[in-house]
Amino acid sequence: MYALRxxxxxxxxxxxxxxxQPTRAAVGLVRLPLRGVVTSIPKARGRDQDLEISxxxxxxxxxxxxxxxxxxxxxxxxxxxxxxxxxxxxxxDTYPYVWLRDNCQCPxxxxxxxxxxxxxxxxxxxNARPRSAKVLGGQAVEVQWSDGHVSRYExxxxxxxxxxxxxxYIRKPSYKLTPHPWGSELMEDLPRASFPEMMxxxxxxxxxxxxxxxxxxxxxxxxxxxxGQVRRLAERIAFIKKTHxxxxxxxxxxxxxxxxxxxxxxxxxxxxxxxxxxxxxxxxIHCIKQYEGNGGDSQVTDGLHAANLxxxxxxxxxxxxxxxxxxxxxEGGRENHxxxxxxxxxxxxxxxNFSQPQRDSFFDIPAEDVAAWYDAMKxxxxxxxxxxxxxxxxxxxxxxxxxxNLRILHGRTAYLSGYSxxxxxxxxxxxxxxxxxxxxLEKKLGVNSRRLVRREE
Amino acid sequence: MYALRxxxxxxxxxxxxxxxQPTRAAVGLVRLPLRGVVTSIPKARGRDQDLEISxxxxxxxxxxxxxxxxxxxxxxxxxxxxxxxxxxxxxxDTYPYVWLRDNCQCPxxxxxxxxxxxxxxxxxxxNARPRSAKVLGGQAVEVQWSDGHVSRYExxxxxxxxxxxxxxYIRKPSYKLTPHPWGSELMEDLPRASFPEMMxxxxxxxxxxxxxxxxxxxxxxxxxxxxGQVRRLAERIAFIKKTHxxxxxxxxxxxxxxxxxxxxxxxxxxxxxxxxxxxxxxxxIHCIKQYEGNGGDSQVTDGLHAANLxxxxxxxxxxxxxxxxxxxxxEGGRENHxxxxxxxxxxxxxxxNFSQPQRDSFFDIPAEDVAAWYDAMKxxxxxxxxxxxxxxxxxxxxxxxxxxNLRILHGRTAYLSGYSxxxxxxxxxxxxxxxxxxxxLEKKLGVNSRRLVRREE
Numbered sequence: 001m002y003a004l005r006x007x008x009x010x011x012x013x014x015x016x017x018x019x020x021q022p023t024r025a026a027v028g029l030v031r032l033p034l035r036g037v038v039t040s041i042p043k044a045r046g047r048d049q050d051l052e053i054s055x056x057x058x059x060x061x062x063x064x065x066x067x068x069x070x071x072x073x074x075x076x077x078x079x080x081x082x083x084x085x086x087x088x089x090x091x092x093d094t095y096p097y098v099w100l101r102d103n104c105q106c107p108x109x110x111x112x113x114x115x116x117x118x119x120x121x122x123x124x125x126x127n128a129r130p131r132s133a134k135v136l137g138g139q140a141v142e143v144q145w146s147d148g149h150v151s152r153y154e155x156x157x158x159x160x161x162x163x164x165x166x167x168x169y170i171r172k173p174s175y176k177l178t179p180h181p182w183g184s185e186l187m188e189d190l191p192r193a194s195f196p197e198m199m200x201x202x203x204x205x206x207x208x209x210x211x212x213x214x215x216x217x218x219x220x221x222x223x224x225x226x227x228g229q230v231r232r233l234a235e236r237i238a239f240i241k242k243t244h245x246x247x248x249x250x251x252x253x254x255x256x257x258x259x260x261x262x263x264x265x266x267x268x269x270x271x272x273x274x275x276x277x278x279x280x281x282x283x284x285i286h287c288i289k290q291y292e293g294n295g296g297d298s299q300v301t302d303g304l305h306a307a308n309l310x311x312x313x314x315x316x317x318x319x320x321x322x323x324x325x326x327x328x329x330x331e332g333g334r335e336n337h338x339x340x341x342x343x344x345x346x347x348x349x350x351x352x353n354f355s356q357p358q359r360d361s362f363f364d365i366p367a368e369d370v371a372a373w374y375d376a377m378k379x380x381x382x383x384x385x386x387x388x389x390x391x392x393x394x395x396x397x398x399x400x401x402x403x404x405n406l407r408i409l410h411g412r413t414a415y416l417s418g419y420s421x422x423x424x425x426x427x428x429x430x431x432x433x434x435x436x437x438x439x440x441l442e443k444k445l446g447v448n449s450r451r452l453v454r455r456e457e
Numbered sequence: 458m459y460a461l462r463x464x465x466x467x468x469x470x471x472x473x474x475x476x477x478q479p480t481r482a483a484v485g486l487v488r489l490p491l492r493g494v495v496t497s498i499p500k501a502r503g504r505d506q507d508l509e510i511s512x513x514x515x516x517x518x519x520x521x522x523x524x525x526x527x528x529x530x531x532x533x534x535x536x537x538x539x540x541x542x543x544x545x546x547x548x549x550d551t552y553p554y555v556w557l558r559d560n561c562q563c564p565x566x567x568x569x570x571x572x573x574x575x576x577x578x579x580x581x582x583x584n585a586r587p588r589s590a591k592v593l594g595g596q597a598v599e600v601q602w603s604d605g606h607v608s609r610y611e612x613x614x615x616x617x618x619x620x621x622x623x624x625x626y627i628r629k630p631s632y633k634l635t636p637h638p639w640g641s642e643l644m645e646d647l648p649r650a651s652f653p654e655m656m657x658x659x660x661x662x663x664x665x666x667x668x669x670x671x672x673x674x675x676x677x678x679x680x681x682x683x684x685g686q687v688r689r690l691a692e693r694i695a696f697i698k699k700t701h702x703x704x705x706x707x708x709x710x711x712x713x714x715x716x717x718x719x720x721x722x723x724x725x726x727x728x729x730x731x732x733x734x735x736x737x738x739x740x741x742i743h744c745i746k747q748y749e750g751n752g753g754d755s756q757v758t759d760g761l762h763a764a765n766l767x768x769x770x771x772x773x774x775x776x777x778x779x780x781x782x783x784x785x786x787x788e789g790g791r792e793n794h795x796x797x798x799x800x801x802x803x804x805x806x807x808x809x810n811f812s813q814p815q816r817d818s819f820f821d822i823p824a825e826d827v828a829a830w831y832d833a834m835k836x837x838x839x840x841x842x843x844x845x846x847x848x849x850x851x852x853x854x855x856x857x858x859x860x861x862n863l864r865i866l867h868g869r870t871a872y873l874s875g876y877s878x879x880x881x882x883x884x885x886x887x888x889x890x891x892x893x894x895x896x897x898l899e900k901k902l903g904v905n906s907r908r909l910v911r912r913e914e
Binding site for chain 2: 096111114115116118122169171174238268276277281329334336337339356358366369374381382439
């Protein structure tokens with residue numbers, strides 16, 4: 001299983017799902033908005049501006065190459081208010097005048113130390129147009145604007161920022177990694193990481209963060225079976241997300257008869273803190289001491305996978321769950337009007353809210369719509385809990401489940417017999433911190449925005 | 458200026474905007490889906506179930522009363538799968554069977570200590586129907602289900618949870634307070650709070666949190682002009698939101714010639730950390746020592762107000778800014794595909810991203826669409842910066858600006874002459890914590906979900 005990304009802005013991507021989706025070759029031999037199923041292993045080599053990709057797609061073999069490009073020619077297209085560049089390797093790109101003026105890289109307009117634009121918005125001329133434009137040594141363009149200001153743009157800066165045309169527009173990959181939805185087959189090849197390696201080796205930490213973002217779940221093993229480890233891990237990544245419950249939390253089940261009713265029941269599949277606007281992003285659950293009787297197994301299921309199945313097989317139920325506001329309750333706060341499945345502006349599922357205990361009894365929808373919502377919710381739950389989709393295992397002391405609390409639901413089966421102490425410690429880290437850490441590690445380790453995650457490695 | 462909310466679920470609301478929008482009277486003398494402009498001061502008195510509201514609307518005087526209601530009769534409507542209740546004060550309501558079964562309040566189904574639903578989702582029968590239903594002493598309904606399970610629902614629990622019909626459905630008020638957009642007229646009657654009062658008096662803290670949620674800005678005065686005060690304030694509310702910059706931050710401008718270029722420039726209107734997925738919600742800026750030369754004034758403007766003006770007067774530009782993905786950049790992380798104005802699922806503006814320095818030079822839209830986006834952005838900025846909309850003042854030592862970083866933009870004018878030290882300290886608290894604090898304080902002070910905020914008080 002592969003997830004290959006080539007220079008984010010330059011060429012295209014082969015998504016982890018096995019679907020080949022080159023956006024376009026900004027420059028090079030091939031300039032194709034092409035989709036196909038990858039039938040052979042893609043290979044990538046070279047640097048951002050000198051990259052070759054080979055992959056076999058449905059439509060035959062595809063070869064894309066983005067050679068190190070120089071600028072052959074520059075033309076002012078005043079009728080379109082765009083600068084047209086011809087590349088030495090063939091092909092052209094057009095850059096809007098106003099964008100070029102806004103992104104002038106001179107010290108008056110741009111502070112390179114903080115990589116910040118500093119010119120005043122009110123002084124940006126929407127009708128800015130060059131008086132002249134010329135190629136400098138094949139590697140840069142110099143523009144003199146009608147007000148006399150001079151801007152210089154390097155070929156290596158312009159190339160990855162090439163615009164697409166409306167006709168062939170395909171949204172470029174997000175800063176987020178493409179998630180790979182999974183069913184219980186994941187158990188055969190569970191994403192794993194070693195606690196000692198994560199704590200000492202940046203490459204291991206980076207791989208963990210990539211796997212977590214792609215699969216939403218990584219089982220970490222080899223942690224000391226004693227308190228304080230989730231905090232150590234969180235602080236190795238960045239820092240803990242605090243909630244009104246505090247920073248880290250402890251669940252100790254005692255051999256106490258007054259707790260039998262509680263002990264015997266299962267903890268149903270749920271996400272933590274569904275009533276938070278900023279619902280915790282990543283959750284760690286560390287098993288310090290395990291319950292020794294029968295039962296008490298962990299359950300983990302991919303809400304994204306279940307949502308995809310619902311969308312494919314029950315589109316009307318999917319529509320109901322992604323458009324019906326639900327209230328969520330907790331003594332410390334309440335978030336209402338949140339969907340069971342939230343989608344972002346592109347229609348991608350971005351947050352699964354599911355919690356039987358914390359769904360409010362207030363339900364602000366017309367009475368006539370209630371039965372259909374329950375029907376859709378039950379179908380969604382069947383998909384979540386289906387043994388074909390839901391992982392089932394018993395944690396051992398020293399393991400830490402790490403998972404995406406916006407996507408993955410977790411639970412625990414009932415305690416069936418016998419009683420013993422069980423000691424769990426957990427905490428949260430938000431995605432802003434985990435993604436930022438990945439970004440920084442990629443830069444440090446020279447991975448940049450091209451990423452190859454091979455599960456078997 | 459008034460913001461009146463009556464029992465959230467029971468009757469209706471008079472929004473802070475002066476628009477009367479009763480959703481419906483669940484029971485009582487009036488049952489109107491009515492809209493109108495409030496022309497006289499609304500009054501509210503009584504408890505949740507014994508409430509009278511008088512207000513003059515466009516359509517004449519309106520009087521609503523929800524008297525303490527008993528249950529006169531209950532009928533099973535098997536054809537609709539709903540239970541129909543007749544109230545002693547007149548009127549009826551219908552409750553879907555499956556919702557009633559799901560929200561059974563018995564100890565097997567509901568754990569009252571944690572206010573959590575505990576029955577198993579997979580055991581919820583979508584076709585649950587009562588074998589019998591009877592009124593108990595006029596104040597409760599007892600339902601015996603076909604499987605023999607018995608549920609009891611109190612009138613006082615059922616009444617506020619009454620469903621609306623699809624025909625007359627109006628979305629009920631959110632857990633969030635309705636924002637009141639403002640222009641520079643706010644300066645004449647600036648929302649203010651006293652630091653010592655907030656630190657010692659729960660009512661003052663509650664009022665601050667309500668004003669902050671409604672206006673997005675409250676000027677706090679009377680803080681000691683020394684470091685550590687923003688942390689004290691944050692911890693009085695809940696706790697600081699940590700970012701990759703740390704917990705609190707300090708901006709000290711020194712009288713250092715090597716900084717002259719930086720010193721002389723303005724800090725343009727912006728929101729902090731636009732590249733965060735969980736962008737900090739509330740920001741505190743404490744002036745410990747002010748710049749003594751000319752200039753260095755603070756600017757504060759309401760992004761929601763500007764967005765409303767844009768929507769009204771330039772609908773096409775509003776559409777562009779709420780649907781064009783923009784990338785945001787910082788060394789520590791990058792969030793792409795975020796709009797300048799983000800709207801929620803109901804079309805309400807929920808996040809303004811605006812930052813000239815941190816808008817990325819990568820811009821993933823078709824070249825043909827670039828000029829129109831810049832035009833829309835410039836128009837939006839003109840509205841933001843317009844003296845009719847933008848507050849302009851110079852902070853004095855001991856004042857703390859507190860504002861909604863998802864809605865309000867802030868800036869600082871250039872230093873025009875002279876140099877002196879300036880010492881600012883700031884930090885963030887997220888809305889989850891601020892709203893939760895308000896919720897808890899309202900409960901503690903007996904304000905519940907009915908809220909009357911009178912600016913003059």
